[in-house]
Amino acid sequence: MPKKAIPPGPRDERGVLAARILAAAREAFADTGFAGTTIRAVARAADVDPALVYHYFGSKDALLDAATNPPARWLESVAKTWTTPLGDLGSALLRLMLGAWADDEIGPVLRAVLQTAAHEASTREKLRRVVESSLMGVSQLGVDDHDRKVRSGLISSQIMGLAMMRYIWKIEPLASMSDDELVAAIAPNLQHYIEGEIRIAAQ
Numbered sequence: 001m002p003k004k005a006i007p008p009g010p011r012d013e014r015g016v017l018a019a020r021i022l023a024a025a026r027e028a029f030a031d032t033g034f035a036g037t038t039i040r041a042v043a044r045a046a047d048v049d050p051a052l053v054y055h056y057f058g059s060k061d062a063l064l065d066a067a068t069n070p071p072a073r074w075l076e077s078v079a080k081t082w083t084t085p086l087g088d089l090g091s092a093l094l095r096l097m098l099g100a101w102a103d104d105e106i107g108p109v110l111r112a113v114l115q116t117a118a119h120e121a122s123t124r125e126k127l128r129r130v131v132e133s134s135l136m137g138v139s140q141l142g143v144d145d146h147d148r149k150v151r152s153g154l155i156s157s158q159i160m161g162l163a164m165m166r167y168i169w170k171i172e173p174l175a176s177m178s179d180d181e182l183v184a185a186i187a188p189n190l191q192h193y194i195e196g197e198i199r200i201a202a203q
Helices: 011-036 039-046 050-057 060-067 072-081 086-102 106-117 121-136 145-168 179-195
Strands: none
Touching: 011 039, 011 050, 011 060, 011 106, 039 050, 039 060, 050 060, 060 106, 060 121, 072 086, 072 121, 086 106, 086 145, 086 179, 106 121, 106 145, 121 145, 145 179
């Protein structure tokens, strides 16, 4: 039997339905990309009428934008982690990333962002802004602003590269290593970017 449209209800009900649609959209965008995702497929996965998806989000472009917005609590935790004492900062940043990917709300957003950014300019621009402002911009490393950007950029590249290998491409043995094993192996590299000498050849 065809699904009946679910009319807009009380505010709390609308919030639940919108969250269900966003969860389905994140999975779809992450699995099939923007081109392969349809409003009908998202609606089917969320068990709602397609008209309701349009009612809440207006278009597939707007749905992608909403589905790839990082949760505020994650951005706040990133900023807080950057205030960790320098001697513990490498492992703290790495554990923050591992915890985020394991989180039922944050993990699907990060996966959708990384999977669609390569092909969708709007998501790629959003990813750039998040990396520059939240993953790099809040750091206080280095002796000047250029040094800060170099150090925080290298840290971010290492963390994002690990995320791609472990969670997107699922390449072994990284995909199956425990959090403690990854911290033991990778945190010293991050710590070098935090406190060590960074040599950059003169142009």
